[in-house]
Amino acid sequence: MKNIVLTGFMGTGKTAVGKILARRLGLVLVDVDAEIERERKTTITEIFRQCGEAGFRDIESAAIEKLSAMKNAVLSTGGGAVLRADNMDALRKNGVIICLAASPETILRRTGACKNRPLLQVDNPLQKIKELYEFRKPYYEKADIIIHTDDMSPAQVAEKIIKAMKNR
Ligand code: S3P
Numbered sequence: 001m002k003n004i005v006l007t008g009f010m011g012t013g014k015t016a017v018g019k020i021l022a023r024r025l026g027l028v029l030v031d032v033d034a035e036i037e038r039e040r041k042t043t044i045t046e047i048f049r050q051c052g053e054a055g056f057r058d059i060e061s062a063a064i065e066k067l068s069a070m071k072n073a074v075l076s077t078g079g080g081a082v083l084r085a086d087n088m089d090a091l092r093k094n095g096v097i098i099c100l101a102a103s104p105e106t107i108l109r110r111t112g113a114c115k116n117r118p119l120l121q122v123d124n125p126l127q128k129i130k131e132l133y134e135f136r137k138p139y140y141e142k143a144d145i146i147i148h149t150d151d152m153s154p155a156q157v158a159e160k161i162i163k164a165m166k167n168r
Contacts, residue, residue, distance in 0.1 A: 001025070002168065003073045003095035004161065007143055009133055010079040010117050011110035012100035016154035018076040021161060031076045036063050044078075048118040057084065065090050080119075082139040096168055098161055099143035104129040106150050 004021055006014040015031060022029035033044055036059055040047065047056050061084055067075060068090040075095060081087050082099075091097060102110070108126050111117060122128045140146070145164050149157050 001027075001072065001165065003027075003068075003070065003075055003091075004165065005068075005091045005095040005097045006074065006076045006100060007082050007097055008079065008100035008140060009102065009107055009129070009136065010120065011107040012079075012102045013110070013149050013154050013157060014076040014100055017100065017149075017157045017161070018074045020154055020158035022074045024158060024162060025074075025165075028070070028073045029076065030067055030070060030073050032060065032063055032067060032081065033078045035067060036060065039063070043116065045116055045118050053080075053119075061087055068094060070094070080136075082136065082142065088142060096145065096165065097143040098164070099140045099146045100157065101140065101146055101148050102150050104133055107133075 004027070006018050008014055018029050018031065021027065036047070037043055040059070044056070047059060051059070057080065060078060060081060064077065064081060064087045071094065075091065077091070088097070104126060107129050111120055111125075115121065119132065120128060145161075147157055147160055152160075
């Protein structure tokens with residue numbers, strides 16, 4: 001089976017769904033942000049602070065290039081990974097790209113209490129989510145499959161992905 005690559009905005013449930021998928025399908029779960037933090041022995045927030053967003057994107061691309069060579073994996077990517085065509089090309093070689101979508105209000109609710117997303121540490125996070133989402137929409141839409149998760153639990157989303165993967 002090809003890798004399952006989860007893309008989508010922050011708070012769309014990539015990590016939660018990835019865990020269920022990996023368990024159900026006996027695949028290894030690889031969270032790109034967690035791998036970056038493990039390798040660099042620091043947090044994503046700290047990388048943003050030290051290197052800025054552009055520096056983080058370079059680190060993210062290097063991690064994606066390496067990790068996309070894996071087999072039998074669920075690869076959960078950070079919300080901005082879709083922005084670089086090279087990232088998508090690398091991920092697509094071995095994988096089916098599945099984008100999880102949600103409304104800005106759902107995203108705000110799911111990310112609200114979390115302080116570990118540097119891009120959302122602003123006075124008006126809902127406005128920021130809307131702006132980023134609007135800009136990124138065409139990138140997210142390049143996925144092979146898009147799943148709207150607003151009214152679904154992570155288990156339901158995972159179920160839908162498992163069904164979709166059977167036809168691939
Ligand atoms: C980002 C999403 C984050 C993380 C970083 C940047 C983004 O990952 O990679 O804070 O640009 O959308 P999650 O989508 O897993 O929160």
